[in-house]
Amino acid sequence: xxxxxxxxxxxxxxxxxxxxxxxxxxxxxxxxxxxxxxxxxxxxxxxxxxxxxxxxxxxxxxxxxxxxxxxxxxxxxxxxxxxxxxxxxxxxxxxxxxxxxxxxxxxxxxxxxxxxxxxxxxxxxxxxxxxxxxxxxxxxxxxxxxxxxxxxxxxxxxxxxxxxxxxxxxxxxxxxxxxxxxxxxxxxxxxxxxxxxxxxxxxxxxxxxxxxxxxxxxxxxxxxxxxxxxxxxxxxxxxxxxxxxxxxxxxxxxxxxxxxxxxxxxxxxxxxxxxxxxxxxxxxxxxxxxxxxxxxxxxxxxxxxxxxxxxxxxxxxxxxxxxxxxxxxxxxxxxxxxxxxxxxxxxxxxxxxxxxxxxxxxxxxxxxxxxxxxxxxxxxxxxxxxxxxxxxxxxxxxxxxxxxxxxxxxxxxxxxxxxxxxxxxxxxxxxxxxxxxxxxxxxxxxxxxxxxxxxxxxxxxxxxxxxxxxxxxxxxxxxxxxxxxxxxxxxxxxxxxxxxxxxxxxxxxxxxxxxxxxxxxxxxxxxxxxxxxxxxxxxxx
Numbered sequence: 001x002x003x004x005x006x007x008x009x010x011x012x013x014x015x016x017x018x019x020x021x022x023x024x025x026x027x028x029x030x031x032x033x034x035x036x037x038x039x040x041x042x043x044x045x046x047x048x049x050x051x052x053x054x055x056x057x058x059x060x061x062x063x064x065x066x067x068x069x070x071x072x073x074x075x076x077x078x079x080x081x082x083x084x085x086x087x088x089x090x091x092x093x094x095x096x097x098x099x100x101x102x103x104x105x106x107x108x109x110x111x112x113x114x115x116x117x118x119x120x121x122x123x124x125x126x127x128x129x130x131x132x133x134x135x136x137x138x139x140x141x142x143x144x145x146x147x148x149x150x151x152x153x154x155x156x157x158x159x160x161x162x163x164x165x166x167x168x169x170x171x172x173x174x175x176x177x178x179x180x181x182x183x184x185x186x187x188x189x190x191x192x193x194x195x196x197x198x199x200x201x202x203x204x205x206x207x208x209x210x211x212x213x214x215x216x217x218x219x220x221x222x223x224x225x226x227x228x229x230x231x232x233x234x235x236x237x238x239x240x241x242x243x244x245x246x247x248x249x250x251x252x253x254x255x256x257x258x259x260x261x262x263x264x265x266x267x268x269x270x271x272x273x274x275x276x277x278x279x280x281x282x283x284x285x286x287x288x289x290x291x292x293x294x295x296x297x298x299x300x301x302x303x304x305x306x307x308x309x310x311x312x313x314x315x316x317x318x319x320x321x322x323x324x325x326x327x328x329x330x331x332x333x334x335x336x337x338x339x340x341x342x343x344x345x346x347x348x349x350x351x352x353x354x355x356x357x358x359x360x361x362x363x364x365x366x367x368x369x370x371x372x373x374x375x376x377x378x379x380x381x382x383x384x385x386x387x388x389x390x391x392x393x394x395x396x397x398x399x400x401x402x403x404x405x406x407x408x409x410x411x412x413x414x415x416x417x418x419x420x421x422x423x424x425x426x427x428x429x430x431x432x433x434x435x436x437x438x439x440x441x442x443x444x445x446x447x448x449x450x451x452x453x454x455x456x457x458x459x460x461x462x463x464x465x466x467x468x469x470x471x472x473x474x475x476x477x478x479x480x481x482x483x484x485x486x487x488x489x490x491x492x493x494x495x496x497x498x499x500x501x502x503x504x505x506x507x508x509x510x511x512x513x514x515x516x517x518x519x520x521x522x523x524x525x526x527x528x529x530x531x532x533x534x535x536x537x538x539x540x541x
Contacts, residue, residue, distance in 0.1 A: 038499040045502040054333040059505045060340050063350045066512045067170035070177050070519065074526070078172035078374055084533070085371040089130055096536050097364055131282075133358075133372050145380060146295075146444060147241045147421035148342045149388040151497065154411040154424065156338030157328045157403040158313070159320030161389035163339025164346070168381025171349025172374040177515050180370030180522045181205065182355030183363065196359020197458070198222045198352035198507075199465040202514040209517060218510040219465070225506045226353060226462035227477075233345060233500035234353075234455020235481060236488025238448035239265050240496045241422040243489035245444045248423050249437060262489030266482040268449065273456045273478060280453050291446035292384070298439045299387040302432040306394055313393040327404035344505060346385055347377040351504055352511035356458045367529035370522065388425060395428035409497050421497075456481055 048055035071078060087093060152160040178198065185204045186196030199219045206215030243261040272283055303310060320328075324335045348354055354376060361369045396403070401424070405412040410420035419427060422444055430437040456478070463477040488496060 035495045035498075038495045038502075042498040042502040045506045056333065056337065057341070057505075059508050060337060060344070062512050063174075063344055063508055064167070064170070064340060066350060066516065067167070067174045070173040070515075071170055073519065074173060074176065074523070076173075077176055077371075077526075078169060078378075081371055082374070082378070085375050088368050088371050089133055089375065091130075093368070093533060093536060096532050097362075131361075133375065145346055145384045146388055146425050146440070146447065147237075148345055149385050150392055150421055150424040150428075151406075151409065152338050152342035153389060153392050153403070154401070154406050154420070155329075155404065156335040157320050157324050158317045158389075158393045159322070159324050159328075159335040160339040160342065161317045161386065161393070162321035163336045164343040164385055164389070165382055167340045167343035168347055168349075168377045168385070171343065171347050171377040171381070174349040174515070175347075175354065175376055176370045176374040177519055177522050178350075178352050178355045178511065179358040179373030180366045180525050181515070181518055182352075182359040183361060183366035183369045184521060184525055186359040194360040195461060195464065195469075197226075197356030197461055198511045198514060199226075199462060200359075201355075201518060202510065205514065205518040205521065211517070215514075218514055222352065222507060222510040223462040223465045225503065225510070226356075227459050227466070229351075229353065229500075229503040229507055230455045230459025230462070230481065231484040232496075232503035234458065234504075235452050235484050237496050237500040238451045239485050239488040242445050242448035245422050245426060245441050248426065249441050259486055259490045262486035265449070265452070265489065266485040269452050269456065269485055270478065270482050272453055273460075273481075280457055283450075283453060287446055287450045291443055291450060292379075294439065294446070295443040296384065296387065298429070298436055298443070299384075299391060302391055302429065302436065303387065306432055309394045309397065310390060312397065313390045316393060317389070325403060327402065329404060341501070341505075343377075343381050343385070344508070345501055347380040348504060348507075349377050350512055350515075351507040352514075353455075353458050353504075353507060356461050357454060365525070365529040365532065367522070367525040370526070371529075391432060392425060392428045395431050400427070400431070452485065 045059065046057045048057050049061070050056075051061075149161075149164070152164060156163075178201075181201040182196050182198070185201035186194055187200060188194050199222055202222060203215045203219035206212070206218070239262050242265065243257075246261055247257055272280060321335065321339075322332060324331060328334055344350065354373060358369045358373050361372075363369055400414055401419070402412045402414075406420075407418065408420070410418035411424060413419055422440075426437040426440050429440050459481060460474065460477050464473060467473045467476075
């Protein structure tokens with residue numbers, strides 16, 4: 001398809017939406033129709049159980065205990081093998097792929113052919129380690145790092161930051177497990193196109209254990225939920241917060257302004273996602289480093305410009321992690337829940353989504369990409385979320401807003417107004433360095449754009465698992481996905497948070513159940529890769 005044809009295709013989708021967006025009050029109409037479902041879905045997914053007198057969501061218990069178990073079982077792989085992961089991304093062990101025999105590689109039969117009989121190296125994946133990491137990071141390092149951190153602190157106070165970091169560190173081990181399984185059980189067709197993710201390791205892995213029906217059920221459930229999550233947290237939430245930032249910074253308030261911004265995003269996204277994972281990877285490997293450097297540089301500049309307040313902010317974060325102020329609902333447990341809940345949304349460890357991107361990597365060693373995957377929660381939560389949180393906490397040292405007083409996703413400011421999500425982070429940036437919020441506008445748009453690209457791939461892979469791999473199947477998904485790009489910009493923050501949170505957290509149920517069955521397979525793959533590294537080091541002495 002030529003570039004001109006791609007533009008025509010995207011406009012064909014976008015123009016009818018643009019004409020509808022002209023109607024007065026469209027944003028409000030969309031929101032009123034969407035809110036009841038979002039509220040119901042959030043309540044259903046975040047069902048709680050009573051633990052020592054506190055109501056704790058089942059999904060968070062599953063995430064925490066699973067991550068803790070994997071961390072201990074794999075000998076604190078998140079810490080011990082962190083340097084190894086860096087070296088894999090840098091390409092230090094790329095020669096292992098060509099020097100070591102291709103036998104004993106776990107692959108699967110596709111359309112009558114056994115994949116490991118195909119000796120063309122391109123048939124072991126579509127992208128390199130860095131591209132896979134960039135695509136996955138662009139899916140996790142998004143507005144959750146900017147907007148959701150603000151939401152977590154607004155509701156749970158400064159202490160929520162501590163629990164976000166803890167969740168991020170433990171989540172590194174979970175991400176290692178799911179990304180290793182993603183590569184081990186992926187499909188590769190005759191053209192070298194990769195199809196991977198929890199849908200495949202749930203169905204194939206559990207089949208190996210004699211649990212065929214359970215595997216098929218969990219795989220189908222995950223695929224359905226992942227499509228929903230791609231529409232919600234990976235798409236609607238991103239355009240919602242990007243639109244909120246653009247409207248706020250440039251005074252573009254209007255009855256249908258959000259919808260119009262969503263249309264612009266839809267057109268830009270449509271141009272890229274037509275090209276598939278290779279096009280997405282090429283874009284994200286350029287956008288992700290730039291946006292990360294831009295945001296981190298701005299955050300570091302603010303932090304060092306206010307260096308004397310960092311220790312006070314960090315001290316407050318640690319103190320209120322265990323003894324939160326009276327205005328925080330649920331006390332200590334409430335703060336912990338907010339931290340883990342927002343971390344789960346931000347880095348998606350346990351949700352399994354990133355395993356879809358990592359499955360496309362060109363490698364014969366599943367665990368090599370598992371190690372690459374564990375870098376995501378560290379980059380996403382431990383580094384970027386922490387910097388955002390410290391800036392917001394410093395901003396509130398003089399009582400700029402009230403912790404715990406949140407209505408419809410918006411916190412009560414000292415002047416009586418209410419601000420939520422990314423706009424709160426924007427105020428914190430501007431307070432520290434006047435005018436820096438305009439840098440944040442650029443970062444927000446890039447974060448949103450790259451996250452939408454990655455989640456379009458996650459959703460499409462899940463859609464293909466459910467409905468087949470034809471061209472019409474692809475087109476149907478992409479049309480629906482771009483419609484949600486527009487809808488997200490039109491609905492309120494409260495509605496989009498409820499829907500997006502619940503959709504991504506829902507993925508945890510089928511995925512974590514599968515991981516708890518299949519983690520011994522990861523041990524085998526991990527040992528095989530570490531042994532190959534040892535041989536490589538001996539040979540290169």
